Amino acid sequence: GAGVSQSPSNKVTEKGKDVELRCDPISGHTALYWYRQRLGQGLEFLIYFQGNSAPDKSGLPSDRFSAERTGESVSTLTIQRTQQEDSAVYLCASSPEQVQNEQFFGPGTRLTVL
Amino acid sequence: GDSVTQMEGPVTLSEEAFLTINCTYTATGYPSLFWYVQYPGEGLQLLLKATKADDKGSNKGFEATYRKETTSFHLEKGSVQVSDSAVYFCALSEIVRGNKLVFGAGTILRVKS
Numbered sequence: 358g359a360g361v362s363q364s365p366s367n368k369v370t371e372k373g374k375d376v377e378l379r380c381d382p383i384s385g386h387t388a389l390y391w392y393r394q395r396l397g398q399g400l401e402f403l404i405y406f407q408g409n410s411a412p413d414k415s416g417l418p419s420d421r422f423s424a425e426r427t428g429e430s431v432s433t434l435t436i437q438r439t440q441q442e443d444s445a446v447y448l449c450a451s452s453p454e455q456v457q458n459e460q461f462f463g464p465g466t467r468l469t470v471l
Numbered sequence: 472g473d474s475v476t477q478m479e480g481p482v483t484l485s486e487e488a489f490l491t492i493n494c495t496y497t498a499t500g501y502p503s504l505f506w507y508v509q510y511p512g513e514g515l516q517l518l519l520k521a522t523k524a525d526d527k528g529s530n531k532g533f534e535a536t537y538r539k540e541t542t543s544f545h546l547e548k549g550s551v552q553v554s555d556s557a558v559y560f561c562a563l564s565e566i567v568r569g570n571k572l573v574f575g576a577g578t579i580l581r582v583k584s
Contacts, residue, residue, distance in 0.1 A: 390571060399475075399560060399574040400515075413569050448515065450572075458503045458522065458570050462515040 359383065361463035363449050369469045370439055378434040378466045382451030389432050390452070390460060391424060395445040403447075406432065439470045473498045473568070477561045477575035484551055484582050492546040492578050494535075494561035502563035504528075504537050504544040505572070509558045518546075518559070551582045 362381045370376050382389050391403040402416040406426040417423070421439075426432040436443055446467050450460035478493040496502065506518040506528070519528030524539035533548045544561060561575040 399576040402571045464514040
């Protein structure tokens, strides 16, 4: 079946511009996570959605970062007024309710801020 | 807070050598433990997992045992292949924290033929 998909695969933007990154989770997966992987580093948790519950935003690095999810489907991560330190690969993962500790990752969006 | 520490790389081995990548963790509760792998040019994939003490996760010849007494989850493989060259990430998650993954920094493995 289809896995997690993300778009765009690559995004180059100028400092100060806003960007939107999209994630399509596996159909039926109730949980959705965003992570960031900066060059040479491990992954950092950003935000987590579970069903209709309020999202866990504890990993967002600043108020320039926000995310939305429509029901149990698509999610959009928005970064406003991008900075060079925002350059990273942004990964989305989804998880089924039955095996809540198993996450399936998308291919990521590589963001480069010039 | 929760954290994961894994050995720094890169680790360079010859084909058929024995592999160990050390991983230790700190957690306030009772986490599930994972190894993820990222092959060159590909996305992150779950390699194996263990959800309780003394469980052994295994896949593709790789093994790791959940050791609560030493808070460790070391990855081992008896005979590596060139195709195992990748970045390996140790991670943990806790249900009470929404199962968000806490990752180690990753270990690059290079296997030479």
